[in-house]
Amino acid sequence: xxxxxxxxxxxxxxxxxxxxxxxxxxxxxxxxxxxxxxxxxxxxxxxxxxxxxxxxxxxxxxxxxxxxxxxxxxxxxxxxxxxxxxxxxxxxxxxxxxxxxxxxxxxxxxxxxxx
Amino acid sequence: xxxxxxxxxxxxxxxxxxxxxxxxxxxxxxxxxxxxxxxxxxxxxxxxxxxxxxxxxxxxxxxxxxxxxxxxxxxxxxxxxxxxxxxxxxxxxxxxxxxxxxxxxxxxxxxxxx
Numbered sequence: 001x002x003x004x005x006x007x008x009x010x011x012x013x014x015x016x017x018x019x020x021x022x023x024x025x026x027x028x029x030x031x032x033x034x035x036x037x038x039x040x041x042x043x044x045x046x047x048x049x050x051x052x053x054x055x056x057x058x059x060x061x062x063x064x065x066x067x068x069x070x071x072x073x074x075x076x077x078x079x080x081x082x083x084x085x086x087x088x089x090x091x092x093x094x095x096x097x098x099x100x101x102x103x104x105x106x107x108x109x110x111x112x113x114x115x
Numbered sequence: 116x117x118x119x120x121x122x123x124x125x126x127x128x129x130x131x132x133x134x135x136x137x138x139x140x141x142x143x144x145x146x147x148x149x150x151x152x153x154x155x156x157x158x159x160x161x162x163x164x165x166x167x168x169x170x171x172x173x174x175x176x177x178x179x180x181x182x183x184x185x186x187x188x189x190x191x192x193x194x195x196x197x198x199x200x201x202x203x204x205x206x207x208x209x210x211x212x213x214x215x216x217x218x219x220x221x222x223x224x225x226x227x228x229x
Contacts, residue, residue: 009155035217045205045220091157099211100165102148102173103218107157 006106023092031097039089119221134193138206147189152203
């Protein structure tokens with residue numbers, strides 16, 4: 001069975017602080033995909049990143065960066081110099097690689113960035 | 116742009132009513148999903164479908180059914196709505212190939228059952 005744990009439930013930071021959102025996963029598959037989604041107050045989930053299990057390179061996209069470590073089954077997300085617009089719920093998710101696979105989501109982390 | 120639309124953003128129904136939530140995607144995706152989202156519980160999969168007329172139970176199918184008569188449309192049905200089905204319902208779709216595509220979500224329907 002697959003499982004995604006986002007141990008942090010709520011994080012509050014002041015604008016311009018860096019913040020890391022943790023994600024730990026469990027799976028028996030050797031090939032799998034990891035995702036991060038953002039859900040702003042408007043409600044619609046926005047895709048941020050997909051990473052497959054064979055690609056452990058870290059990725060940076062502007063102020064966002066992701067650290068994938070298979071050895072610790074973690075896929076952490078860091079926002080550098082946070083902004084008020086980063087306030088949202090962030091979900092980490094895991095999927096097997098099959099065509100009919102389904103995403104298993106963590107419970108989400110509510111990030112509040114104060115001005 | 117991929118578009119997943121849901122029939123209503125907000126819906127208020129009475130206990131015992133039959134409720135239909137409609138989801139339409141315009142990108143010819145094979146797979147479609149229904150989730151419910153509750154505070155502290157994240158997104159939980161209710162049902163999914165990988166082809167027309169095909170459906171599979173997710174993690175919490177009790178009290179729900181689905182219908183997929185056309186590829187672009189996936190309906191969630193609450194046969195007899197109850198107050199514990201008050202929730203945010205999210206529809207999603209994606210093609211078969213996860214290597215290339217992520218899952219796309221609709222804007223959600225916030226259902227209140229009174």
